Structures are given as C-alpha cells and as structure tokens.
Amino acid sequence: MTVAVRVIPCLDVDAGRVVKGVNFTRLRDAGDPVELADRYDDEGADEVTFLDVSASSGGRETMVDVVRRTAEQVFVPLTVGGGVRTTDDVDRLLRAGADKVGVNTAAIARPELIAEIAQRFGRQVLTLSVDARRVTDGTTTASGYEVTTHGGRRGTGIDAVEWAARAADLGAGEILLNSMDADGTTAGFDLEMLGAVRSRVSVPLIASGGAGTPEHFVAAARAGADAVLAASVFHFGTLTVGEVKDAMRAAGVEVR
Amino acid sequence: GRPRVVVLDYGFGNVRSAVRALERVGADVELTADRHAAIESDGLVVPGVGAFAACMEGLKAVRGDQVVDRRLAGGRPVLGICVGMQVMFDEGVEHDVRADGLGEWRGIVDRLQAPVVPHMGWSGVEAAEGSVLFRGVEHERFYFVHSYAAQSFTQGHDAAADPRFTPPRVTWSTHGPEGSAARFVAAVEDGPLSATQFHPEKSGDAGATLLENWVRSL
Numbered sequence: 001m002t003v004a005v006r007v008i009p010c011l012d013v014d015a016g017r018v019v020k021g022v023n024f025t026r027l028r029d030a031g032d033p034v035e036l037a038d039r040y041d042d043e044g045a046d047e048v049t050f051l052d053v054s055a056s057s058g059g060r061e062t063m064v065d066v067v068r069r070t071a072e073q074v075f076v077p078l079t080v081g082g083g084v085r086t087t088d089d090v091d092r093l094l095r096a097g098a099d100k101v102g103v104n105t106a107a108i109a110r111p112e113l114i115a116e117i118a119q120r121f122g123r124q125v126l127t128l129s130v131d132a133r134r135v136t137d138g139t140t141t142a143s144g145y146e147v148t149t150h151g152g153r154r155g156t157g158i159d160a161v162e163w164a165a166r167a168a169d170l171g172a173g174e175i176l177l178n179s180m181d182a183d184g185t186t187a188g189f190d191l192e193m194l195g196a197v198r199s200r201v202s203v204p205l206i207a208s209g210g211a212g213t214p215e216h217f218v219a220a221a222r223a224g225a226d227a228v229l230a231a232s233v234f235h236f237g238t239l240t241v242g243e244v245k246d247a248m249r250a251a252g253v254e255v256r
Numbered sequence: 257g258r259p260r261v262v263v264l265d266y267g268f269g270n271v272r273s274a275v276r277a278l279e280r281v282g283a284d285v286e287l288t289a290d291r292h293a294a295i296e297s298d299g300l301v302v303p304g305v306g307a308f309a310a311c312m313e314g315l316k317a318v319r320g321d322q323v324v325d326r327r328l329a330g331g332r333p334v335l336g337i338c339v340g341m342q343v344m345f346d347e348g349v350e351h352d353v354r355a356d357g358l359g360e361w362r363g364i365v366d367r368l369q370a371p372v373v374p375h376m377g378w379s380g381v382e383a384a385e386g387s388v389l390f391r392g393v394e395h396e397r398f399y400f401v402h403s404y405a406a407q408s409f410t411q412g413h414d415a416a417a418d419p420r421f422t423p424p425r426v427t428w429s430t431h432g433p434e435g436s437a438a439r440f441v442a443a444v445e446d447g448p449l450s451a452t453q454f455h456p457e458k459s460g461d462a463g464a465t466l467l468e469n470w471v472r473s474l
Contacts, residue, residue: 002379002437075273075457076460077399124376203374204376227377
C-alpha cells in the first residue's frame with residue numbers, strides 16, 4: 001500500500017507550442033502540449049509537468065489557455081512551472097486548472113514568496129524547483145552543491161541542500177531537484193546530490209536531470225526519490241513511461 | 257435523464273477538473289455557490305484544498321454548512337473530496353490551530369505521522385466490504401495529496417443494536433514505511449453522505465469509475 005514512485009514526463013512549452021522534437025506517431029499535432037499531455041496520460045504518466053519557457057508575456061497568456069485546455073481532458077495531476085513570480089501568477093494557473101505550480105528563480109530572489117504561496121493556497125500546490133550543480137572553482141558551499149540560475153549558467157553561491165531544506169521549512173510542498181551537471185547527458189541522475197537532499201528534507205523529492213535508461217529511474221527511486229521526472233527521453237521516444245515503469249516494477253519499486 | 261450535480265463553488269479546490277470528470281461520467285454539472293441550486297440538485301460535490309480552517313470559513317460564507325445539513329436531513333447525496341471530506345468530521349487541527357468541522361462524523365483530522373509528508377501520489381486502499389464507490393476499482397491506486405487525515409473512525413453506538421441502521425462503510429489507506437505506516441480514512445460511505453480523501457477527479461480511469469459509481473447511485 002506504499003505510495004507509488006511517480007513517473008513524470010516534462011514538456012517545455014514556448015508560446016503554446018512544445019519545444020524540441022517529438023517522435024510520437026499517430027499524433028495529429030506533435031507540437032500541441034494538450035495532445036502530448038493526453039498521450040502521456042494514456043501511457044501511464046502519474047503526473048504531467050509543463051515548463052513554460054516563453055520569453056514574452058504574450059507567451060505566458062497562451063500558457064494559461066494551454067493549461068485550461070489540458071485540464072479539460074487530462075485526469076492526472078498537472079504541474080506548471082516557469083516564470084512564476086507572484087501569488088497572483090499562482091492564482092491564475094490554479095484557476096486555469098493546474099494542480100501544482102513550480103517556482104524557481106523568483107523564490108531565490110525573495111524566499112518569502114514560498115511562505116506567501118503556501119499560506120494562500122496550501123503547501124501542496126507549491127513545487128520548489130532547484131537547479132543545482134557541484135561547486136566549481138572559487139565557490140564553496142558546505143554540501144559541495146550550489147543553486148544556479150539562468151538554466152545552470154550562473155552560480156549563486158547558495159548551498160543547494162540548505163536551500164532545499166529552508167524552502168521546505170518555509171512551506172514548499174515538494175522539491176524538484178534538477179541536476180545541471182547531469183541534465184542532457186543521459187548518463188543518469190546525480191544520486192549523491194539526491195541522497196544529500198533526501199537526508200535533509202521530509203517533503204516529497206522529485207529527481208530530475210540525466211535520465212537515459214530505465215535503470216537510471218530505478219537507481220533514483222532507490223536513492224530516495226519519491227518521483228522521477230524526465231523530458232528528452234520521453235520526447236524523443238527513446239523510452240516510454242510504460243517501459244520505465246516495467247523496469248521499476250521488476251526491480252521491486254512500487255509503481256502505479 | 258442525466259443526474260444533475262452541483263459542484264459547490266466556494267473558492268477552494270481545483271473545481272474545473274471535478275466538473276469535467278463528472279461530465280465525463282454522465283452527469284449534468286453546474287458549478288455554483290447558489291444555495292437553492294445546491295440544495296435541489298440530485299447530487300452535491302463539496303471540493304476542498306488547502307487549510308481546514310480556511311475551507312470551513314469559505315464554506316460558511318456561502319452557507320454551505322446549512323446546505324449540507326439540509327441535504328443530509330432529506331437523504332440527498334453529498335460527496336466530499338479531500339478537505340471537503342475532512343470538514344465532515346468534528347474538528348481539524350493544523351499547526352496547533354483547532355477548527356470546528358461540520359460534525360457529521362465523530363473524530364479529529366490531524367497531521368499524518370510519516371517520514372515524508374505531504375502524502376503525495378498514488379496509493380492503494382483497503383476498500384470497505386460492500387462498497388458501492390469502489391465497485392470494480394477495489395484494487396486500483398488513487399491520487400492523494402494531503403498532510404492531515406482522520407486517523408480513526410468512531411462508529412455510532414446504535415449500529416449493532418438497531419437492525420435498520422446501516423453502519424458507515426469505511427475505506428482505509430496507509431502512508432509511510434511498512435510496519436510503522438500511518439493508517440487513515442481514505443473514504444467513507446454513510447447513507448447519503450460519501451467522501452474521499454483522495455482526488456477521484458485526478459485519479460485517471462480508476463477515479464472516473466469511482467465517480468461514475470457515485471453518479472449512477474443518484
């Protein structure tokens with residue numbers, strides 16, 4: 001009866017269209033996030049995450065519409081992140097039909113935002129996203145990991161493990177830990193970093209960055225992840241959600 | 257015709273999903289806080305997310321407490337979801353703040369004791385014997401997201417004594433490591449009043465079947 005380890009496909013959305021190539025067959029429109037979310041739902045995704053990478057405010061308005069249309073036909077939880085800066089941004093996405101909202105950079109600049117969102121909507125709506133990497137020359141942090149911004153290009157010198165723990169204290173309902181070192185390598189999740197954060201936070205922890213094979217997902221679950229998130233392996237059709245779950249099930253990990 | 261269902265719109269909960277999920281299983285759904293519509297519909301859904309005390313305040317602001325009482329007094333079906341279930345109990349305790357619930361069931365909603373909280377994700381249930389809601393989906397998983405729960409359920413004294421009285425059917429779930437998991441009420445079916453701690457509207461096909469079972473009973 002243990003809670004299943006969630007498998008979460010993530011879609012990057014720019015101005016209402018899915019970014020990056022997609023390998024699915026039998027799709028009317030491979031760039032339509034609604035259709036893709038529906039497809040992932042059919043494949044057994046336990047949640048779907050949209051990451052809004054739109055640079056313009058017009059793109060963000062479009063995103064609200066995408067969320068609304070997705071909520072009309074996808075009956076698993078939907079998380080939406082990207083560009084969320086205020087409680088009003090959160091309100092707009094929740095009203096459109098998002099179940100959870102991902103917050104990243106804005107909370108680094110103003111950590112009180114976490115408490116404000118938790119107070120107004122409950123902590124269960126807030127997924128705090130941490131883009132973290134191993135510290136490089138010049139910087140030191142106690143854990144050896146630091147928080148980055150700008151897609152991992154800029155270090156902040158903030159200890160990633162401490163930040164995750166503080167965010168959970170402030171009211172984050174879960175932590176999405178994205179390894180900027182592993183991201184895009186398909187060489188596996190950063191299990192050491194995952195373990196370091198796991199030992200400090202008691203809210204659910206989502207592993208992200210580096211997934212390449214079904215075994216990588218199994219390893220992340222064993223390292224203490226409550227959920228595993230991936231984008232490209234699912235986008236490009238390298239793996240299906242079903243294949244990942246089969247491997248996890250075979251390895252004795254609880255899945256839906 | 258299609259059963260008419262009102263989803264109570266009092267500002268708490270992802271009501272859009274609930275409306276769509278109910279429409280999908282054959283209900284004619286209206287999202288409203290109108291008291292008369294809520295009292296007169298074939299079924300009433302009370303959603304709810306966030307804090308217990310805030311939900312109770314919101315509910316009272318639209319006189320939802322009276323609506324629920326009126327319906328139950330007349331044997332008219334009500335379905336509470338998530339915090340919409342929790343408020344059916346006597347009281348809730350969150351962050352040491354105590355708040356009165358609707359008091360339909362005896363007991364307290366308080367914090368789950370488990371290494372990882374909130375309990376967020378898909379869990380199985382021990383479906384109550386004779387359950388109508390779980391017919392056909394007894395062994396499925398459902399989507400939960402909560403930090404608080406009713407961890408006991410008190411059956412009324414007259415249950416055993418009075419053969420006309422059907423005792424509430426209680427469905428349980430657990431959260432936490434095997435052996436030391438917290439056990440909590442996942443669903444209750446008590447005459448016209450049903451409720452689930454999980455979100456059937458977010459529980460894929462299993463959740464749709466559960467909602468369909470409820471809609472068909474209206």
